[in-house]
Amino acid sequence: MDKEIIKKIKGIVGRQRVLESFEERLCYSYDGTVQRGIPALVVFPENTQEVAEIVKLANEKEFPIFPRGAGTGLSGGSVPQDRGIALVLTRMNKIKEISKEDLLAVVEPGVITEVFHQAVEKEGLFYPPDPASLKTSTLGGNVAENAGGPRAFKYGVTKDYVLGLEVVTPQGDIMRTGGRTVKNVTGYDLTRLIVGSEGTLGIITEITLRLLPKPQAKQTALAIYDKMENAAQTVTAIICEGIIPATLELMDQTTIHCVENYLNMGLPLDAEAVLLIEVDGSPGQVVEEMKLVKVACEKNGCRQVQVAAEATERDRLWKARRAVSSAIVQLKPTKISEDATVPRSKIPEMVRRLKAISTKYNLYLPVFGHAGDGNLHPNIIADKRDHEEMERVEKAVAELFQAALDLGGTLSGEHGIGLMKKTYLVWETGDVGINYMKAIKNAVDPKGILNPGKMF
Amino acid sequence: MMNRCSRCGACQAYCPLYQETGLEPFVARGKVELLDLLQDSKLQWNDKLAEIFSTCLLCGNCGDNCPNKVKADLLVREGRRDLVVARGLPIIKRTVFNHFLKKDGRLGMMAKLFYLYQHSGLQQVIRKSRVLEKLPGNLDLKEKILPNLSSREFRKMVPKVIKTENSKLRVGYFTGCMTNYVYPQTGFSVLKVLKANKVEVVIPEQGCCGIPALASGDYETVRELARKNLASFNSLSLDYIVTDCASCLGTWLEYPELWQENGVNLLVEKIMDISTFLVKILQIELPNPVDLGLIIYHDPCHLKRVPGGRENPRALLKQITGNTRFVEMKDADRCCGSAGSFHITHYQLSQKVVQAKVKTLESRQAQYLATGCPACMMQLSHAFSEAGLPTKVVHTMELVAKAY
Numbered sequence: 001m002d003k004e005i006i007k008k009i010k011g012i013v014g015r016q017r018v019l020e021s022f023e024e025r026l027c028y029s030y031d032g033t034v035q036r037g038i039p040a041l042v043v044f045p046e047n048t049q050e051v052a053e054i055v056k057l058a059n060e061k062e063f064p065i066f067p068r069g070a071g072t073g074l075s076g077g078s079v080p081q082d083r084g085i086a087l088v089l090t091r092m093n094k095i096k097e098i099s100k101e102d103l104l105a106v107v108e109p110g111v112i113t114e115v116f117h118q119a120v121e122k123e124g125l126f127y128p129p130d131p132a133s134l135k136t137s138t139l140g141g142n143v144a145e146n147a148g149g150p151r152a153f154k155y156g157v158t159k160d161y162v163l164g165l166e167v168v169t170p171q172g173d174i175m176r177t178g179g180r181t182v183k184n185v186t187g188y189d190l191t192r193l194i195v196g197s198e199g200t201l202g203i204i205t206e207i208t209l210r211l212l213p214k215p216q217a218k219q220t221a222l223a224i225y226d227k228m229e230n231a232a233q234t235v236t237a238i239i240c241e242g243i244i245p246a247t248l249e250l251m252d253q254t255t256i257h258c259v260e261n262y263l264n265m266g267l268p269l270d271a272e273a274v275l276l277i278e279v280d281g282s283p284g285q286v287v288e289e290m291k292l293v294k295v296a297c298e299k300n301g302c303r304q305v306q307v308a309a310e311a312t313e314r315d316r317l318w319k320a321r322r323a324v325s326s327a328i329v330q331l332k333p334t335k336i337s338e339d340a341t342v343p344r345s346k347i348p349e350m351v352r353r354l355k356a357i358s359t360k361y362n363l364y365l366p367v368f369g370h371a372g373d374g375n376l377h378p379n380i381i382a383d384k385r386d387h388e389e390m391e392r393v394e395k396a397v398a399e400l401f402q403a404a405l406d407l408g409g410t411l412s413g414e415h416g417i418g419l420m421k422k423t424y425l426v427w428e429t430g431d432v433g434i435n436y437m438k439a440i441k442n443a444v445d446p447k448g449i450l451n452p453g454k455m456f
Numbered sequence: 457m458m459n460r461c462s463r464c465g466a467c468q469a470y471c472p473l474y475q476e477t478g479l480e481p482f483v484a485r486g487k488v489e490l491l492d493l494l495q496d497s498k499l500q501w502n503d504k505l506a507e508i509f510s511t512c513l514l515c516g517n518c519g520d521n522c523p524n525k526v527k528a529d530l531l532v533r534e535g536r537r538d539l540v541v542a543r544g545l546p547i548i549k550r551t552v553f554n555h556f557l558k559k560d561g562r563l564g565m566m567a568k569l570f571y572l573y574q575h576s577g578l579q580q581v582i583r584k585s586r587v588l589e590k591l592p593g594n595l596d597l598k599e600k601i602l603p604n605l606s607s608r609e610f611r612k613m614v615p616k617v618i619k620t621e622n623s624k625l626r627v628g629y630f631t632g633c634m635t636n637y638v639y640p641q642t643g644f645s646v647l648k649v650l651k652a653n654k655v656e657v658v659i660p661e662q663g664c665c666g667i668p669a670l671a672s673g674d675y676e677t678v679r680e681l682a683r684k685n686l687a688s689f690n691s692l693s694l695d696y697i698v699t700d701c702a703s704c705l706g707t708w709l710e711y712p713e714l715w716q717e718n719g720v721n722l723l724v725e726k727i728m729d730i731s732t733f734l735v736k737i738l739q740i741e742l743p744n745p746v747d748l749g750l751i752i753y754h755d756p757c758h759l760k761r762v763p764g765g766r767e768n769p770r771a772l773l774k775q776i777t778g779n780t781r782f783v784e785m786k787d788a789d790r791c792c793g794s795a796g797s798f799h800i801t802h803y804q805l806s807q808k809v810v811q812a813k814v815k816t817l818e819s820r821q822a823q824y825l826a827t828g829c830p831a832c833m834m835q836l837s838h839a840f841s842e843a844g845l846p847t848k849v850v851h852t853m854e855l856v857a858k859a860y
C-alpha cells in the first residue's frame with residue numbers, strides 16, 4: 001500500500017491502531033471458512049468520525065475497505081481480497097444505553113453478542129438472537145449477516161430486533177436510519193436494507209436494538225426416535241398444536257454417534273434422530289405446553305421423551321447440542337457448513353434428499369439444526385487436502401442448494417452469501433433480482449469501495 | 457492437530473491476551489494460521505514471527521475450550537522449538553540456559569539472574585548483551601516484580617533426609633528453584649506438615665525442572681536437566697515424589713513426551729502436587745483451628761489441568777477451621793499472566809492480564825490469596841502491592857501449615 005496513504009490513515013486513527021507487518025496482516029486474511037485474502041493494512045478505528053474519514057480517504061485514493069467484526073463469518077464475508085484495508089470494528093465496543101422504559105438498547109458494533117446478552121439479562125431484559133458463535137461474534141457482524149440462532153423459530157432473527165442504525169455510507173457520509181420506535185414508515189426502510197448487506201452498503205457504527213422482557217421460565221426435553229420421518233412429523237405436529245417452542249433442534253444418526261463418542265452422555269446409538277425441544281414463558285404456560293409437546297411426540301412414534309427436571313439436567317441436554325459442531329470433525333478435519341433452509345413442511349423431504357446426496361457422492365453429511373424454522377445445517381465433512389474428495393464436495397454443495405430451492409427454500413438461512421455462495425445467488429434471485437441489487441450497490445458505492453467481490 | 461482448527465474463532469473468548477489486546481496474532485487462531493503457513497514453507501521464521509510466538513502465556517485456556525481440541529499452547533511451544541532450530545535462541549536466553557541452567561543446573565534462571573543483578577556486575581553484562589532492548593521500558597518496575605532473594609538457599613538450610621518416628625511413608629521432595637531461592641517459607645511449611653503426618657522426607661540433589669527452556673523451545677536443555685533429576689530421584693527408594701510448584705509438576709509430567717531413551721523410569725506415576733498427596737494419599741485432617749479471615753484461591757494453569765488439581769487445594773483450604781472462611785473467587789482459573797519469564801519480557805501486557813485479578817480483589821477484601829505455584833505468587837504479589845491491596849499472597853501450604 002502507498003506510503004502516503006498509510007501515513008494519512010495513521011493520522012486519522014493513530015499509529016498504534018494500525019498493523020502493517022506481513023505476518024500480522026496474515027492474521028486478518030481469514031474468517032471461519034477456508035477463504036483467504038491478505039489485506040494491505042489492518043486498521044482499528046475507535047469512533048464513527050474515524051470510520052467516516054477513512055472511507056472518504058478510500059474514495060479519494062480508491063482503495064477498498066473490508067469491514068470486519070470478530071471474523072467468525074461462515075461465508076467469507078470479511079475476507080479481504082489481497083488488497084485494501086481490513087477495517088476491524090472490535091474497538092468500538094461500548095454499550096451506550098439500556099432502556100427499560102423503551103425496551104431498547106443502543107450499542108456500538110464491536111460489542112460481543114454474549115456480553116450484550118449478559119448486560120440486558122442483568123436488567124431483566126432479553127435479546128433473543130443467539131447465533132452459536134455468540135461468545136465471540138460482534139453485534140455489528142450479526143446485523144451485517146442478519147444472524148439467526150436456535151431461538152429464531154419463536155423469536156425471529158437479528159433483523160426483527162434492529163430499530164435503527166447509524167451507518168457510514170460507502171462515500172463516507174454519516175447516515176441515521178430508523179429510530180427508537182417499533183413503528184416507523186418514514187421513507188424507504190433503509191434499516192432493513194443495511195441489515196444483512198454484509199458490509200457492502202455501509203459500515204454500521206451504532207445499532208439501536210429492540211428488547212423483550214426476559215421469559216420467567218423454561219423447560220427442556222429430549223425426544224428420541226427410531227425413524228427420522230417420525231421426528232420430522234413431530235415438528236409439524238407440535239406446531240399444529242399451536243405451540244411455538246423457543247427451540248426445536250434436530251440431530252440425525254451420524255450426528256448422534258459423533259456427539260456420543262465425544263461426550264459419553266448415554267445417547268441412544270440406534271436412534272435415527274433426536275429432537276431437543278425447549279419451551280419458555282410464564283411458569284404455568286411452560287408446564288402446560290411441555291405436556292402438549294410430550295403428547296405430540298408420543299403420538300408420532302417417539303421412543304422416549306426425557307424432560308429435564310432441573311437446570312443441571314437442562315444444561316446436559318444443551319451440552320449435547322452445543323457439542324455438535326466440534327464432535328462432527330472427528331470424522332474428518334474439514335467442515336463445510338451449509339445453512340440451506342426450506343419451508344418447515346418440507347423438512348422430511350429435504351432430509352431424504354440430503355441422504356441421497358450423501359450416498360451419491362460418498363461423503364459424510366451429518367444433518368442437524370434448527371428444525372423449527374426449516375434451517376437445517378447440512379455439514380459436509382471432508383479433508384481439504386484430498387482434492388478428489390473436495391471436487392465431490394463442490395458437486396454435492398451445488399446439488400444441495402438445488403434441492404433447497406426446488407422445495408421453495410433458500411441458499412442461506414443465516415450465514416450469508418459472501419464469497420462462498422456468490423456463484424449460486426442467481427439461482428435464487430434470477431437476473432432481475434441480481435441486477436436490482438447491483439443497481440443499488442452501484443448507486444451508493446460507485447467506486448466499489450466497500451467489501452468489493454462479495455455477494456455478486 | 458493443527459488440521460483440526462476450523463478457524464471458528466472461539467478461542468478469542470478464552471485467551472487472556474486477546475481479551476486485553478483484541479489482536480488476532482496473539483490468539484490461538486492467528487498462531488495456528490501462521491504455523492500452517494510455516495509448515496507449508498510459505499513463511500520463514502523472522503523477527504516478527506519470533507515476537508508473535510513469544511507473545512503467548514502457554515496457559516492452555518484456549519485448548520481447554522476449543523471445540524476442536526486444538527492445543528495451541530503445545531503448538532506454540534513446538535513453534536518456538538522450530539524457531540530455536542532455525543535461528544537459535546535469543547542471546548539473553550542462550551546465556552542463561554547454557555551457563556545457569558545447564559552447566560549449573562541447580563540454579564533457577566530468575567534467581568540466578570537477579571542474584572547476579574543484585575550482587576555482581578550483571579548490570580554491565582546485561583547492558584552489553586542488549587537485554588535492555590529485549591526488555592523495553594519500565595525496567596525499574598520490572599525489577600520490583602522480582603522478590604528479594606532468600607539470604608540462604610532452602611535446601612542448604614535443611615538436612616537431606618528428614619526422618620520421623622514410625623514413619624508411614626517415604627517421599628522425595630522436588631523443591632523447584634523458586635522455593636529454594638525465593639520462597640523458603642513454602643518449603644518449611646511442606647516439611648512441617650509432612651513431618652506432623654509421619655512422613656519421611658528426602659531432598660536429594662536436584663536441578664531446575666527445565667520449564668524456562670521448555671517454554672522457549674530449547675528441548676535439548678530440558679532433556680539434560682530431566683536426565684539429571686531422574687537419575688537423582690531414581691537412585692532412591694521412594695513411595696512418592698511431591699512438589700509444591702505447579703510448573704515443575706507440569707514439566708515432570710511432560711518428561712515422557714520429550715524422552716526417547718529406553719529403560720529410564722520417568723517416575724510420572726510417583727510425582728504429584730503436595731495437595732494431591734495430602735488429600736488423596738494421606739487423607740489428612742487439620743488438627744487446630746486458626747483465624748485467617750477471608751481466604752481465596754487462584755488456580756495455577758499448570759495445576760488446574762492435572763487430575764484433582766482444582767479440587768485438592770480447595771479441599772485443604774476448606775478444611776481450615778476457626779475464624780477462617782474460604783470463598784471462591786470469580787474467574788479463579790484465569791491465567792495471572794506470569795507465564796515464566798513472560799512477565800519480564802512482556803511486562804506491560806502481563807500487567808494488563810493480571811488486572812482482572814486485582815479488580816476481583818478490590819471488590820472482595822480477602823486477607824489471603826493462596827495458590828500453588830511460586831511463579832503466580834510472584835506475579836500476584838507484585839500486582840497487589842502496586843495496586844496497594846492489603847491481600848497477602850501465599851502458597852496454599854503456608855496456610856495449611858498454620859493449622860499444625
Ligand SMILES: Cc1cc2nc3c(=O)[nH]c(=O)nc-3n(C[C@H](O)[C@H](O)[C@H](O)COP(=O)(O)OP(=O)(O)OC[C@H]3O[C@@H](n4cnc5c(N)ncnc54)[C@H](O)[C@@H]3O)c2cc1C
Binds near residue numbers: 138451464
Ligand atoms: C462456530 C460457529 C457457529 C456459528 N453459528 C451461527 C449461527 O448459529 N447463526 C448465524 O447466523 N451465524 C452463525 N455463525 C456465523 C457468524 O458467526 C455470524 O455470521 C456472525 O454474525 C458474524 O459476526 P462477526 O462479528 O464474526 O462478523 P465477521 O465475520 O467479521 O463479518 C461478517 C460480515 O459482516 C460484515 N461486517 C462486520 N461488522 C460490520 C459492521 N460494523 N458494519 C458493516 N459490516 C460489517 C463483514 O464485512 C462481513 O461481511 C457461526 C460461526 C461459527 C464460526
Ligand code: SF4
Binds near residue numbers: 461463521
Ligand atoms: S484453535 Fe480451536 S477455538 Fe481457536 S479457531 Fe481453531 S478450532 Fe476454533
Ligand code: SF4
Binds near residue numbers: 511514528
Ligand atoms: S495458551 Fe493462553 S495465551 Fe496462548 S493463545 Fe492460548 S489462551 Fe492465549
